[in-house]
Amino acid sequence: MAKVLMKGNEAMALAAIEGGCDAFFGYPITPQNEIPEYLSRHMGEKGRVFVQAESEVAAINMVYGAAGAGARALTSSSSPGIALKQEGISYIAGSELPCVIINVMRGGPGLGGIQPSQADYNQVTKGGGNGDYHLLAFAPENLQETVNIIKESFDLADYYRNPVIIAVDGLLGQMMEPVDLEAAPKTEDAKEKKWAADGNSDREGGRNVITSIHLDPLELEQHNLKLKKKYDEMRAKEQRYEMIETDDADIVFVAYGSMARIARSAVKTLREEGIKVGMIRPVTIWPFPEKAFDELSKSVKTLLTLEMSLGQMHEDVRAANNGRFQLDFYGRTGGVVPEPEEIIDHVKRMLEKEGSS
Amino acid sequence: MNTKTVYEPTKGLTEREFHYCPGCTHGIIHKLVAEVLVEKGLLEKSVAVASVGCSVFSYEYFNCDAHQAPHGRAPAVATGIKRVRPDSAVFTYQGDGDLASIGTAEIVHAAHRGENITVIFVNNAIYGMTGGQMAPTTLIGQKTTTSPFGRDKTLTGEPLRISEMLATIPGAAYLERVSVHDPKHIRKAKKSIEKAFDVQMKKQGFSMIEFISTCPVNWGMNPMESIEWAKENMIPYYPLKVFKDKTKGDNDE
Numbered sequence: 001m002a003k004v005l006m007k008g009n010e011a012m013a014l015a016a017i018e019g020g021c022d023a024f025f026g027y028p029i030t031p032q033n034e035i036p037e038y039l040s041r042h043m044g045e046k047g048r049v050f051v052q053a054e055s056e057v058a059a060i061n062m063v064y065g066a067a068g069a070g071a072r073a074l075t076s077s078s079s080p081g082i083a084l085k086q087e088g089i090s091y092i093a094g095s096e097l098p099c100v101i102i103n104v105m106r107g108g109p110g111l112g113g114i115q116p117s118q119a120d121y122n123q124v125t126k127g128g129g130n131g132d133y134h135l136l137a138f139a140p141e142n143l144q145e146t147v148n149i150i151k152e153s154f155d156l157a158d159y160y161r162n163p164v165i166i167a168v169d170g171l172l173g174q175m176m177e178p179v180d181l182e183a184a185p186k187t188e189d190a191k192e193k194k195w196a197a198d199g200n201s202d203r204e205g206g207r208n209v210i211t212s213i214h215l216d217p218l219e220l221e222q223h224n225l226k227l228k229k230k231y232d233e234m235r236a237k238e239q240r241y242e243m244i245e246t247d248d249a250d251i252v253f254v255a256y257g258s259m260a261r262i263a264r265s266a267v268k269t270l271r272e273e274g275i276k277v278g279m280i281r282p283v284t285i286w287p288f289p290e291k292a293f294d295e296l297s298k299s300v301k302t303l304l305t306l307e308m309s310l311g312q313m314h315e316d317v318r319a320a321n322n323g324r325f326q327l328d329f330y331g332r333t334g335g336v337v338p339e340p341e342e343i344i345d346h347v348k349r350m351l352e353k354e355g356s357s
Numbered sequence: 358m359n360t361k362t363v364y365e366p367t368k369g370l371t372e373r374e375f376h377y378c379p380g381c382t383h384g385i386i387h388k389l390v391a392e393v394l395v396e397k398g399l400l401e402k403s404v405a406v407a408s409v410g411c412s413v414f415s416y417e418y419f420n421c422d423a424h425q426a427p428h429g430r431a432p433a434v435a436t437g438i439k440r441v442r443p444d445s446a447v448f449t450y451q452g453d454g455d456l457a458s459i460g461t462a463e464i465v466h467a468a469h470r471g472e473n474i475t476v477i478f479v480n481n482a483i484y485g486m487t488g489g490q491m492a493p494t495t496l497i498g499q500k501t502t503t504s505p506f507g508r509d510k511t512l513t514g515e516p517l518r519i520s521e522m523l524a525t526i527p528g529a530a531y532l533e534r535v536s537v538h539d540p541k542h543i544r545k546a547k548k549s550i551e552k553a554f555d556v557q558m559k560k561q562g563f564s565m566i567e568f569i570s571t572c573p574v575n576w577g578m579n580p581m582e583s584i585e586w587a588k589e590n591m592i593p594y595y596p597l598k599v600f601k602d603k604t605k606g607d608n609d610e
Contacts, residue, residue, distance in 0.1 A: 064424075
């Protein structure tokens with residue numbers, strides 16, 4: 001298949017089908033509606049499951065049941081809907097089940113707005129459900145990268161027996177861009193899930209139980225330590241990022257998703273003007289790509305975090321920086337998508353301040 | 358010496374000892390469900406969905422695959438299982454706090470979609486596990502730890518009749534309320550469970566059996582008194598009957 005011009009949400013839905021998604025459970029919410037709409041047309045023809053649930057809460061619990069029965073299950077939503085799903089996400093992580101969650105982020109808090117935003121950073125990376133758990137969290141920058149990650153995410157979820165979340169914002173969901181589904185890595189065929197509670201208790205090894213309850217504190221602690229081992233493995237193996245013109249940079253942006261697209265143009269313009277800027281682009285936001293910061297040369301003067309939110313990722317940048325470089329922040333929020341010029345102006349003001357001090 | 362087995366524990370239950378309180382009817386209901394699964398040859402293909410409440414550990418007892426669900430969400434979890442494994446036998450086991458309060462949306466819409474699942478609904482008019490708080494099913498005047506002066510309808514409404522409510526939903530194929538307060542009713546209840554699983558396996562739609570149950574500890578009674586109380590107070594408000602039977606051509610009112 002050659003490149004096809006597709007709308008972001010539809011490309012994501014198609015990527016999920018190609019990734020071997022057996023079942024989708026979702027609830028309508030803007031700006032992700034084209035995902036369930038596309039799947040409602042195409043899952044049935046492939047003999048797969050599509051259910052429009054009565055609520056976000058029910059949708060994630062249907063995912064919980066389907067994943068427990070061994071299916072590759074998907075849900076999609078947008079920020080306030082993801083907030084409602086946190087209960088189920090915590091249970092799925094606690095029960096060590098694989099699933100894929102797509103979050104097409106919009107502004108908040110509360111009902112917020114429906115324009116693109118990255119204000120779910122904390123919700124996506126720090127959880128929101130109860131307990132010690134993490135999601136493997138991706139924040140792709142363009143549609144080709146998004147479909148690649150969605151296809152791969154079903155394998156990653158199965159491998160870690162953990163939910164994978166893909167956080168894009170409404171800009172990626174609603175824009176059109178050429179994508180090549182075959183250029184994406186081929187998803188592995190799902191392996192037999194010997195642990196699944198799928199109604200085959202005469203299997204060798206006996207009946208299977210899916211649960212997240214451990215009333216004995218020592219037993220629950222052991223369970224948590226077992227989960228932590230997976231998260232440590234993710235931290236070691238899954239930190240993904242792109243280093244853009246950082247080798248000789250004085251100022252290094254840190255930006256992901258749509259904000260990275262915008263910052264990329266700012267890097268180009270500033271470079272043309274002789275100002276040495278570069279960028280760390282996190283592709284995973286959990287685990288946060290701390291390794292990228294170790295690759296920076298000591299000659300870097302300032303890290304400038306750029307977000308379509310008000311400094312949520314900046315806290316992780318601060319921790320990863322660990323006192324090495326000066327830090328600065330620029331962000332817009334509430335559904336406002338900044339222009340590259342705003343970033344350029346901010347950099348120039350930074351340089352003026354430095355010059356005058 | 359000639360010996361003849363006249364009774365043995367059902368293979369539908371594990372050997373794990375029940376944690377339920379003396380006089381609670383969970384034990385009877387577990388046994389009936391388990392016997393039906395064995396007798397109908399469904400045990401190996403069953404997935405039990407446990408809820409939150411006293412029956413949170415029911416997955417320890419039902420000798421089949423099982424999935425523990427968040428509070429009230431068992432019908433949604435069961436939907437996910439049944440949709441991807443349509444030939445399995447999927448049932449939820451839920452109390453009245455779980456099903457009639459926090460899980461009303463999930464039970465209504467599982468019925469609404471006509472999900473081919475069976476719901477075992479155990480109604481004892483109180484939250485048992487958490488220590489005897491008022492439920493939507495608590496009777497008027499009934500004292501609980503959160504209605505210490507008796508349930509007052511002006512403040513808390515009147516007890517919710519779930520089977521009657523679900524009977525108005527087109528997707529509900531079989532709905533019956535039964536009791537297990539004496540052997541005659543226990544035998545009848547087993548027949549009702551059989552019927553519900555038949556409806557499920559014939560893919561005729563949503564089935565639910567509501568059980569009038571007891572909670573001697575939180576009702577502040579001994580087991581015998583609680584059986585009497587259920588008979589005298591609950592059954593008049595929650596009548597025992599078939600509310601919907603699509604297999605007999607019951608249509609929607």
